[in-house]
């Protein structure tokens with residue numbers, strides 16, 4: 001009797017421990033964190049959804065009409081197996097959806113899993129460009145597949161008129177912090193106007209940025225407070241090389257996989273030939289990552305664009321265009337668009353800015369060339385992701 005009781009106890013303990021271990025394993029597999037997804041639809045190459053955590057929109061550009069088969073870097077899956085994986089690179093999280101309902105032009109997905117991106121195979125090498133919403137001003141962050149960082153201009157930052165939004169905020173620095181960026185390979189100031197240099201002193205003097213390898217500047221003399229603060233913030237950084245880049249020189253990153261060619265600087269302009277000398281001197285960079293190309297021209301206006309076109313008549317093709325001079329009438333010429341032929345663009349214009357940017361003339365030109373328009377005042381910060389092939393993904397803040 002005693003032995004039987006003992007055997008039963010052992011058996012019970014054995015069964016309990018087995019049950020416990022199964023439950024533990026099962027919990028790991030079948031009860032991942034879930035997120036409620038609704039209003040997720042795909043129509044005319046636009047994928048949008050709302051979730052319990054956020055509202056996001058993705059626009060996918062592809063030379064191929066089969067959208068879902070050509071999204072390896074950000075969205076994987078296909079309509080046939082009714083599954084889709086979205087890698088949210090911003091928060092390093094992977095979302096996995098399964099198709100719930102499908103109509104002619106709409107696919108509704110339901111979320112079934114959410115897990116860290118380490119749980120799925122590594123996505124393709126991705127270049128990320130962030131058009132930071134600094135209100136009326138410029139700031140673009142480029143992060144290469146290998147993690148190198150280029151920052152072009154520093155947003156509105158702490159200087160400027162107080163009458164419209166953006167004043168006094170360390171927008172660019174805060175964005176770098178949100179991306180946990182501590183090191184900048186190249187910091188580029190296109191020209192010394194406050195809406196481009198204003199936040200760079202904040203970036204350069206913050207202890208979170210431990211290293212800045214190069215600062216490229218047009219070396220235009222300026223006595224503005226914002227520019228002086230910028231120069232003073234460079235001085236204590238003994239590790240930083242401060243230089244005016246030469247026309248035709250390259251910034252080469254990731255073993256030459258990512259290249260940025262300088263196609264314009266102040267040496268191409270005569271001081272007397274334009275009323276907008278500082279804008280027209282803007283350091284202008286043409287980014288290249290495999291087949292993907294993008295244009296960064298600061299505030300270079302049509303006079304400067306003509307100079308660039310004469311120097312590089314066939315080299316400015318770009319899928320994405322950071323619109324010149326905040327969408328001003330003098331920031332984008334038809335000749336410029338003719339050679340660049342972008343698919344989409346970003347206009348860095350602040351809501352209620354006193355210049356009336358973007359001007360209707362520019363919007364008309366962009367529309368005539370069928371360019372999809374993203375705007376700081378309407379879409380906030382815009383993130384571009386590309387694997388360097390003929391497609392790219394846009395994530396809008398709003």
Ligand SMILES: [Zn+2]
Nearest residue numbers: 193195196299
């Ligand atoms: Zn500007």
